[in-house]
Amino acid sequence: MSESARAPSARQEELLERAYRYVVEHGLGDLSLRPLAAAIGSSPRVLLFLFGSKDGLVRALLSRARADEFAFLDRSLHESAGGDLASVVRATWEWLVAEPHRPLLTLWLEAYARSLTQPDGSSAGFARQTVDDWLALLARAQPPAWRDSDEGAAERTLALSVLRGALLDLLATGDVERTTAAVERHLRRP
Amino acid sequence: MSESARAPSARQEELLERAYRYVVEHGLGDLSLRPLAAAIGSSPRVLLFLFGSKDGLVRALLSRARADEFAFLDRSLHESAGGDLASVVRATWEWLVAEPHRPLLTLWLEAYARSLTQPDGSSAGFARQTVDDWLALLARAQPPAWRDSDEGAAERTLALSVLRGALLDLLATGDVERTTAAVERHLRRP
DNA sequence: CTGCCACTGAAACGAGTGTTTCAGTAACTC
DNA sequence: GAGTTACTGAAACACTCGTTTCAGTGGCAG
Numbered sequence: 001m002s003e004s005a006r007a008p009s010a011r012q013e014e015l016l017e018r019a020y021r022y023v024v025e026h027g028l029g030d031l032s033l034r035p036l037a038a039a040i041g042s043s044p045r046v047l048l049f050l051f052g053s054k055d056g057l058v059r060a061l062l063s064r065a066r067a068d069e070f071a072f073l074d075r076s077l078h079e080s081a082g083g084d085l086a087s088v089v090r091a092t093w094e095w096l097v098a099e100p101h102r103p104l105l106t107l108w109l110e111a112y113a114r115s116l117t118q119p120d121g122s123s124a125g126f127a128r129q130t131v132d133d134w135l136a137l138l139a140r141a142q143p144p145a146w147r148d149s150d151e152g153a154a155e156r157t158l159a160l161s162v163l164r165g166a167l168l169d170l171l172a173t174g175d176v177e178r179t180t181a182a183v184e185r186h187l188r189r190p
Numbered sequence: 191m192s193e194s195a196r197a198p199s200a201r202q203e204e205l206l207e208r209a210y211r212y213v214v215e216h217g218l219g220d221l222s223l224r225p226l227a228a229a230i231g232s233s234p235r236v237l238l239f240l241f242g243s244k245d246g247l248v249r250a251l252l253s254r255a256r257a258d259e260f261a262f263l264d265r266s267l268h269e270s271a272g273g274d275l276a277s278v279v280r281a282t283w284e285w286l287v288a289e290p291h292r293p294l295l296t297l298w299l300e301a302y303a304r305s306l307t308q309p310d311g312s313s314a315g316f317a318r319q320t321v322d323d324w325l326a327l328l329a330r331a332q333p334p335a336w337r338d339s340d341e342g343a344a345e346r347t348l349a350l351s352v353l354r355g356a357l358l359d360l361l362a363t364g365d366v367e368r369t370t371a372a373v374e375r376h377l378r379r380p
Numbered sequence: 381c382t383g384c385c386a387c388t389g390a391a392a393c394g395a396g397t398g399t400t401t402c403a404g405t406a407a408c409t410c
Numbered sequence: 411g412a413g414t415t416a417c418t419g420a421a422a423c424a425c426t427c428g429t430t431t432c433a434g435t436g437g438c439a440g
Contacts, residue, residue: 009317009386009387011386011387023387027307027308029219029307031427032427032428033427033428033429034426034427034428041389043388043389044428044429045387045389045390045429045430046387046388046389048428048429048430049386049388050267050273050387051349051385053428053429054427054428054429101368103222106303106306106307108300109303109306110306110307112299112303112358112362113296113299113300113302113303114219115257115362116296116299116300116361116362117217117219117296117300118217118219127361127362128362128363128390130362131358131359131362131363139300144370148207151371151375152373153368154368154369154371154374155372155375157355157356157359157368157369157372158352158372158373158375158376160355160359161351161352161354161355161356161358161373161376162348162349162351162352162355163355163370164354164355164358164359165350165351165352165353165354165355165356165358166347166348166351166355168321168351168354168355168358169321169347169350169351169354170300171317172302172305172306172307172317172318172320172321173318173321173348178344178347179344179347179351180343181340181343181344181347182344182345182347182348183348183351184344185341185344185345185348186348186351187378189379199416201416201417222396222397222398223398223399224397224398231387232418232422233399233418233419235400235417235418235419235420236418236419237416238398238399238400239416239417239418240417243398243399244397244398244399244426252405266383359382
């Protein structure tokens with residue numbers, strides 16, 4: 001009856017944190033319990049005990065990744081409180097372009113692709129959720145009247161597309177200058 | 191000495207074609223020789239004989255996928271020959287948004303993420319190559335003088351970002367109207 | 381001291397993996 | 411007919427996988 005994922009214990013949070021750092025480095029694709037356990041000083045037995053199954057562990061890791069995303073979302077929302085859409089986009093791009101975030105963003109993309117490939121797997125809904133979350137964030141930076149119009153929806157969808165499209169380019173080429181210039185070019189037209 | 195991937199034989203092309211159709215449906219992530227072979231009326235032995243290894247097969251599949259991409263690239267280039275950047279982008283989006291292409295584009299995204307996660311794996315360079323190919327296509331739709339400037343590079347990088355960002359949104363939400371409106375919104379400003 | 385509880389180690393289980401070995405079969409060349 | 415070439419089937423090999431079984435820890439409550 002035990003051995004499932006109830007309220008997270010202290011040990012569970014600690015191991016999740018270490019596993020998360022491991023996954024950000026190595027990706028989700030060929031994640032395997034034995035190498036992971038060895039790297040973070042644990043054992044498959046314990047991971048299975050704490051998270052119920054490998055699937056449960058992956059779910060926990062993904063939700064941990066979303067926590068990172070949320071943390072930035074909140075920070076970005078407060079920093080540019082009252083700012084217009086352009087300033088939110090600019091602040092977001094600055095965060096995306098920072099080198100230390102690169103592995104995290106690669107993991108994010110992997111989870112995104114995963115949730116599309118296997119809609120019923122451990123990463124189900126991941127892609128859909130991030131789209132909704134970010135659109136909601138951008139909506140808050142729009143004037144309330146404009147926000148509810150179709151054109152307002154198109155405007156923030158476009159803003160999100162520019163950010164994510166440029167991110168795809170950045171992750172593949174590493175070309176900060178060109179991708180930043182593209183984002184700036186988008187922003188310099190009202 | 192034999193059993194490697196030399197000049198593609200007739201049988202090899204036939205099986206590659208069937209395997210490709212299988213992979214477009216099932217993804218690359220948990221591709222496995224025995225189920226694949228069973229589905230396309232072959233055997234692991236034969237696939238290994240014809241492609242040398244599973245890695246060789248995956249490489250062949252990815253290059254087959256790129257052939258699909260190239261086919262569209264060429265068609266798009268001829269159809270809108272002499273057209274401006276906006277018309278090329280519009281034609282491309284029409285192709286991306288067509289329902290039958292959805293599984294292919296999901297596979298494309300999976301390969302893209304793969305090549306970022308494991309830069310030395312079977313899909314090495316995939317992301318980088320598609321970015322370069324598409325940027326080159328868009329460049330041909332720009333006036334020769336403008337094309338070589340930094341602003342020209344930023345303009346086509348932005349165009350590509352809009353297309354791929356909107357594609358990410360489309361694949362996750364399936365919302366054709368909103369994503370199309372976003373692309374159109376981008377196009378309606380010179 | 382007793383019982384409970386969260387946690388852990390060692391080893392095994394059964395299934396699935398890519399790959400290899402061995403033994404062919406059909407077709408085409410000389 | 412002999413030899414070469416391209417292809418194929420059945421079975422085994424050596425592994426890794428997630429998961430389970432069994433047998434414990436150490437700590438804290440009654």
